[in-house]
Amino acid sequence: MKVATTLAAALSLAPTATALNILMNNDDGFGSGNLRELYKLLKAAGHDVLIVAPATQQSGQGGRSDFSTYANLTSPAQYDIVPAGAPAVGTDPNDSSIWYYNGTPAACTFVALDYVLPRYYPGWTPDLALAGPNYGTNLGPFVYSLSGTLGATYAAVSRSIPAIALSASNSAVAYFNVTNATHPAALAAKASYAVVEQFINATTEGSAVLPLGYGINVNIPELSDDTLPPVVKSRLTGEAETDVAVYDEDKKTFTWGNVRPLAAGVNACYNGDCSLPGETYVVANGGISVSVFTIDYDAPSVPYTEMVFAKVESLFSAGSGRNDTEGYQTKPAQKKRMMTGRDVYRM
Structure with missing residues (x-):
């Protein structure tokens, strides 16, 4: 059952008591409607926000850190925002706080930390990194290593920056085509903002948003209006999917599908609270899942x-x-x- 809380009420866009330096990234490209809508909400709340995101769509890259071997773009950036021949790293012509880089999401995290910030924003240190909201959910341990959204997130966590991955259930849209507050991208951004701002508001001034080595994976179900769905504490495992290779006899090629029955390996629970519902189950039943992960991949002492x-x-x-x-x-x-x-x- 949905709680009687609207996204508008949950937002409260008055300047927050604690304004943070927030670094944003994603895997859908720097022209993503989801990304830009959340960017606007965070700026309106008084946070100092910078975007450094891929010049083109880079989904499915996981944590792969692939840097361009060309100094210039060999083709136009996403939605022709920047022409071919422009530098491989640069700013949106209409907003100097929005940067693009012709590399994978994880590479964008590192380019932000090691090039953009020290050169152009000396002394500006991220208090929080956000990736997304992605187009489509990123649920379960398998996509943890596959998703570019998650890749950008754990790249930041690896560099000691608290980070949150955000994924929604809407389709891709260019930022300039989001024209009203009820657009799915706007609703996804508002739901993302409600979760992010809760983390920020619950953090004592001067303290880190998350402990060292910790990250958050948030997944948002399909939204039809501005009602905030139940927000549920969850875990990565639990009814999670993994791939099966599907062979096309006619094309002689493979594609992916979801293995059935669900694989036990991807759902084995050894760490954390095994009584928590899996994020896959939570989102399938209309809730927003909030899962906690750490960079420490070591096996548990069992x-x-x-x-x-x-x-x-x-x-x-x-x-x-x-x-x-x-x-x-x-x-x-x-x-x-x-x-x-x-x-x-x-x-």
């Missing part, structure tokens, strides 16, 4: 983890008569260059 380590215990102890992790816990870090996946890719 018997299963001990059993896994035990399988190679003889290797850990080989040659030294003790578990070599003991020595590594006390030795300073070795300054040796290790080959990374990125190095292998470039070979």
